[in-house]
Amino acid sequence: MDSPGTTHTTPGAALSYITPIGYRRSTHCGYCKDSNRPDKPIQISHSYYIRARSLEPHLYQTLVDRCWRRSGNLLYRPNQKDCCCPHYTIRLDANEFRPSRDHRQALNRFNKHVLGESYLADLARLHPRSREEARRRATEFDLLERLHESETSLTKQPPRPAHSLTVTLETNEFTEEKYECYENYQRLVHHDKPDDISRDGFKRFLCDSPLQTRSMKSPTGQESPLGSYHQCYRLDGKLVAVGVLDLLPSCVSGVYFFYHDSISKWAPGKLSALREIGLAQENGYRYWYPGYYIHTCPKMKYKRDFKPQTILDPESLSWVPFDDEFTRHFDEQGYLDLSRQHESADNSESGILSGDDGASQPRLQPQSEDDLPEFDDALFRSDMPGLTPLAMLDMEVLDNLIVQTKFGNLAAVDLFRWQDEDITTTGSEAGEDMTSPKVLVAEMVAMLGEDLAGHVCLDLTKS
Numbered sequence: 001m002d003s004p005g006t007t008h009t010t011p012g013a014a015l016s017y018i019t020p021i022g023y024r025r026s027t028h029c030g031y032c033k034d035s036n037r038p039d040k041p042i043q044i045s046h047s048y049y050i051r052a053r054s055l056e057p058h059l060y061q062t063l064v065d066r067c068w069r070r071s072g073n074l075l076y077r078p079n080q081k082d083c084c085c086p087h088y089t090i091r092l093d094a095n096e097f098r099p100s101r102d103h104r105q106a107l108n109r110f111n112k113h114v115l116g117e118s119y120l121a122d123l124a125r126l127h128p129r130s131r132e133e134a135r136r137r138a139t140e141f142d143l144l145e146r147l148h149e150s151e152t153s154l155t156k157q158p159p160r161p162a163h164s165l166t167v168t169l170e171t172n173e174f175t176e177e178k179y180e181c182y183e184n185y186q187r188l189v190h191h192d193k194p195d196d197i198s199r200d201g202f203k204r205f206l207c208d209s210p211l212q213t214r215s216m217k218s219p220t221g222q223e224s225p226l227g228s229y230h231q232c233y234r235l236d237g238k239l240v241a242v243g244v245l246d247l248l249p250s251c252v253s254g255v256y257f258f259y260h261d262s263i264s265k266w267a268p269g270k271l272s273a274l275r276e277i278g279l280a281q282e283n284g285y286r287y288w289y290p291g292y293y294i295h296t297c298p299k300m301k302y303k304r305d306f307k308p309q310t311i312l313d314p315e316s317l318s319w320v321p322f323d324d325e326f327t328r329h330f331d332e333q334g335y336l337d338l339s340r341q342h343e344s345a346d347n348s349e350s351g352i353l354s355g356d357d358g359a360s361q362p363r364l365q366p367q368s369e370d371d372l373p374e375f376d377d378a379l380f381r382s383d384m385p386g387l388t389p390l391a392m393l394d395m396e397v398l399d400n401l402i403v404q405t406k407f408g409n410l411a412a413v414d415l416f417r418w419q420d421e422d423i424t425t426t427g428s429e430a431g432e433d434m435t436s437p438k439v440l441v442a443e444m445v446a447m448l449g450e451d452l453a454g455h456v457c458l459d460l461t462k463s
Contacts, residue, residue, distance in 0.1 A: 010120075014212065016056045016077070017059070017404060017459040020444040021049035023379040024372055031085040031297040045083030046376060046384070048447050050075040052210035053459050057226040060211060061248040062452065064089065066386060067314050069292065070246075070255075077447060078292075079384045080314050086335045087292040089312040091251065094280035094288050096308055098403045099143055103305070106267040107146050107274060113266065114150040114235070116162025127156050147278045164236050167275065172228045174207045177239045185258035206244045206256055216249055218284025225283075228255075231275065235263070245273050245279075251279040251287035267369070273306060295330035312336035314385035320345055379443050390423065390444040397440050397450045403458040412441060412458065 025046050046217040052075050060070070068077045082085040098106070112120070129137070148154050152164045182202050199287050218224045224247070224382035231243035241259035245252055254276055259268040276286045290303045293311070303309075304327070311322040320338055329336055380390045399413035413419070419439040445453050 014056055015402065015457045016059045016455060017053040017457050018055070018444075019051045019053070019459045020440050021051055021074075021372065022440065023048050023376045023443065025344070025374055025376040029084055031294050043084040046079040046382065047076045048079075048379065048384070048443070050444065054212055055210040056212055056455070057214055057248050059452065059455050060246070061250055063448070064248065064251070064253060064289065066317055066449065067312060070209070072204045072206075073210050077386075079382060081335050081383060081385060085296045086292045087294055088314070089289070089414065090290045090293045090303065091287045091312075091319070092277065092306050094107055094252075094277050094286060094307050097143070097277055097306065099141055099274065099289075100305060103270060103274060104141050104146075106270045110266045110271055111150040111385060114161060114163045114165045115155070119159050119161045122159035123156060126159065136367050143274065144278050144281060147275060164187050166234045168232050168234075169225070169279075170230050170232050172207050172209055172244070174203050178230065178232075178242055181239050181242060181260050182258050184260050188261040189259070189264065209246070211246060220284050222283070222430065224285065231272075231279070233259075241268055241272065243276060245276065247283075247285065251289050252276050252285050253289040254291050269302065277306070295327075311338060317386060355428060380446070388450065390442065390446065393442060393446060394450055397453050398438065398445060401441060401445070401453055402456075403460060405460050409457065
């Protein structure tokens with residue numbers, strides 16, 4: 001298991017080009033089930049934002065392991081301590097995963113639908129299984145075997161299956177086919193208003209990505225892709241579902257999943273999660289990251305059904321078992337000191353919580369900078385988990401940060417000439433300019449971590 005704050009960035013890796021946006025406060029929560037009640041007190045939450053023009057997969061892997069996520073080209077890190085619905089990063093070791101009875105039933109039902117009763121009967125007659133194979137299938141559930149057995153290209157023919165199923169990993173480019181499926185999902189499953197659904201919004205949210213396309217040699221020796229992709233499901237030639245994925249050195253990270261309402265009864269959320277876990281197993285990514293876990297959001301309960309999982313402590317950046325003890329503490333309070341809870345936990349075996357199958361995924365974060373909440377100048381006074389205190393920042397790291405300008409790359413100290421600028425005491429009451437270049441750079445480095453500063457380039461070409 002990775003040590004706390006492990007840096008995955010490889011020596012000599014290409015730079016990532018980013019621009020700090022800053023610490024922002026919002027008065028709306030997209031996850032509270034009663035957030036639209038007029039009598040509910042206004043909840044103020046904060047996140048730190050960065051715009052990324054180009055992002056190395058190894059660097060983003062490290063950021064994900066420090067509580068960051070992305071929405072299109074925006075990277076954000078929520079402050080778990082001051083929000084009504086704290087966000088926690090969770091992950092599953094794909095090689096340790098054992099499908100539950102509910103997972104097995106969902107996959108078997110879907111396979112039976114795709115193949116058809118007639119095909120299965122003819123298959124048993126024309127291609128009977130050996131006694132050993134039949135015994136093995138009765139006692140052992142091979143996830144990869146079951147995932148692929150209804151794919152048309154892998155079925156034994158004749159006879160001919162009732163339906164044609166293909167699942168392909170494709171580039172994250174916009175197509176009308178994808179948009180039509182997305183529009184159907186947002187309107188009929190997610191219940192968005194038609195005026196809130198647009199091609200531009202779809203492109204920004206689920207097609208635009210700063211991740212550079214790469215490949216890596218997996219532990220099995222194969223070349224596995226890195227970058228942002230769409231896993232496309234087609235039934236009888238029609239696109240019926242798309243999983244938006246970030247493929248990173250150590251994980252398959254689920255960004256979003258949408259499907260056509262015509263397949264709603266087949267538990268598509270469960271099927272997509274199993275597919276993503278299978279993709280991690282096959283390509284040597286090891287972990288599956290299902291996105292943030294937010295205990296106060298009922299639609300996220302399904303994520304707890306995939307075990308065994310670990311949860312990231314935002315303060316120590318260490319992974320601890322996500323068991324029933326944590327679930328009980330989440331029921332009692334909002335933000336948890338995970339390290340302290342883990343020390344007192346009895347590490348009892350996890351159970352399975354019921355919940356949504358992952359079909360509907362509320363969006364809290366903005367899709368573009370036009371949607372960003374109001375700027376806040378209080379980052380260094382926020383007590384945000386994982387933030388490097390200002391007094392502990394190495395000013396030499398700030399000085400040596402690479403900055404891209406229209407005239408070439410320069411060291412920050414040569415461009416800003418901030419030697420006389422004092423940021424050791426901050427705050428409007430101290431008369432400091434919280435939007436000065438040195439403060440903005442200091443905030444960014446404090447949020448990313450000083451060890452990552454040498455792997456990024458501050459992009460000012462569009463500022």
